[in-house]
Amino acid sequence: MAATTPAQQGVxxxxxxxxxxxxxxxxxxxxxxxxxxxxxxxIPEDVYAxxxxxxxxxxxxxxxxxxxxxxxxxxxxxxxxxIWIKWSRPKxxxxxxxxxxxxxxxxxxxxxxxxxxxxxxxxxxNALARRGWELDDLVYRKPVNVGTR
Numbered sequence: 001m002a003a004t005t006p007a008q009q010g011v012x013x014x015x016x017x018x019x020x021x022x023x024x025x026x027x028x029x030x031x032x033x034x035x036x037x038x039x040x041x042x043i044p045e046d047v048y049a050x051x052x053x054x055x056x057x058x059x060x061x062x063x064x065x066x067x068x069x070x071x072x073x074x075x076x077x078x079x080x081x082x083i084w085i086k087w088s089r090p091k092x093x094x095x096x097x098x099x100x101x102x103x104x105x106x107x108x109x110x111x112x113x114x115x116x117x118x119x120x121x122x123x124x125x126n127a128l129a130r131r132g133w134e135l136d137d138l139v140y141r142k143p144v145n146v147g148t149r
Contacts, residue, residue, distance in 0.1 A: 014099035016106075017060035019051040026058070026065060029087040037120070047085065056084060059103060064088035064095030066103070070112065080114040081107040097131060 019026065030044040047067055050056035059066045067085040072078070081103070088095035096117075107115050117133070119125055129135065 012062045012098065014059055014061045014102035017058040017065065019048055019058050022058065022060060022065070023048065029065065030085065033085065033087055057106075059099070059106075061095055061099050063090075064099075066096060068103070070110075071116070078113040079111055080116050081110070081112040083115065083117040086117075097127070100131070 017026075026047075027044045030047055034040055034043070047056070050069070051058050051067065056067050056069045059068065065085075065087055066083055069082045069084045071080045071082050073080070083096070083103070086096050100115075104115060116136070117128060119128075125135070
């Protein structure tokens with residue numbers, strides 16, 4: 001099922017969303033992301049629960065949303081605002097980039113030292129790098145039940 005964009009069209013501002021009010025369009029968007037990325041292990045209800053429990057934050061803008069989580073480095077204590085989920089229509093629209101300053105301000109106001117985004121897309125990674133983001137690490141995974149070769 002394809003996700004529909006939110007009702008508040010024409011106003012391109014970033015705001016903190018209420019997951020309960022926005023669920024009608026957020027859920028199908030998450031389902032779409034999960035269908036495109038089968039290695040993701042969560043289900044839409046996990047996202048709902050994390051936002052409702054205030055362990056994640058929903059940002060909304062015209063035709064786009066992002067869900068963020070905080071990570072705390074166990075050694076330095078530094079907080080990182082992780083952009084856990086992002087979705088926009090049209091797909092090529094740089095909605096996240098248009099609103100990065102607003103997300104940065106929220107991160108700063110909540111004592112985060114870093115903002116982090118993860119992607120499998122080299123194109124998206126390059127777009128981040130052009131905007132001053134640094135590549136921190138690469139993660140390779142292999143199932144344990146597959147031989148050592």
